[in-house]
Amino acid sequence: AQSVTQPDIHITVSEGASLELRCNYSYGATPYLFWYVQSPGQGLQLLLKYFSGDTLVQGIKGFEAEFKRSQSSFNLRKPSVHWSDAAEYFCAATGGGNKLTFGTGTQLKVEL
C-alpha cells in the first residue's frame, strides 16, 4: 500500500538553528512529493514540490527539500529557523490522479 511516514511527531529547535524534518514514502514508482505547512487554525500552504529533475528543490520561506531515491526520502530543511516557522508540517505524495496521501505531520516548536 502507498504510504508516507513522518517519523518525528514533535521537534523543538532554537531560533537561528538549522532544521531538518524527515519524510519517507512507499510507492511503486517515484511519486510526486510535496511539503505543506499549517499554522494554527489555518488551512495548508504549499512550501515546495518535487516532480522530476533536480533532486534539490527550493521552496518558499527559505525552505528546501532533497529527494533521495535510494532512501525513499524527501526531507525538508531550513538553514536558520525563525520563530514564525513554528507550525505543523506535512509531507504528502501522489502517484498521479492528484489524490494526496499525507504523513501524520510534524509539529515544530521554536524556542527563542
Added chain:
Amino acid sequence: DVKVTQSSRYLVKRTGEKVLLECVQDMDHENMFWYRQDPGLGLRLIYFSYDVKMKEKGDIPEGYSVSREKKERFSLILESASTNQTSMYLCATTTGSSGNTIYFGEGSWLTVV
C-alpha cells in the same frame, strides 16, 4: 491566487443532526477533495470528485456523502452526525493534470455533542 472558500469555519451540532459543509473554488478546477484532519492521524481523504456529478470514495467515506452539482462547489454531507465525526474538515482543489499544486481551504471545525 486560487481561492478556496469553506463557508462555515466553526460549527457545533448535536448527535443525529444533518450537517452540510460547503466548499467553493474560483479557478474552474476539475478536481475537488474533502479531507478530514485529526491529531496524530494527519489528513485522510473522505471523498473526491473529478467533474460535475462525479464522485469517488476516498479512504474513509463511511458516514459521509458528497454532492457536486456545479463545477465550483463541492459539498460534504453528514446525514446523521456522530461524536466521532468531531474533527477539522478541509476542502481542496486542483486541475485535472497530474501532480499540479493542490490548494486548500482554511478548514471547518466541526464539534458534535
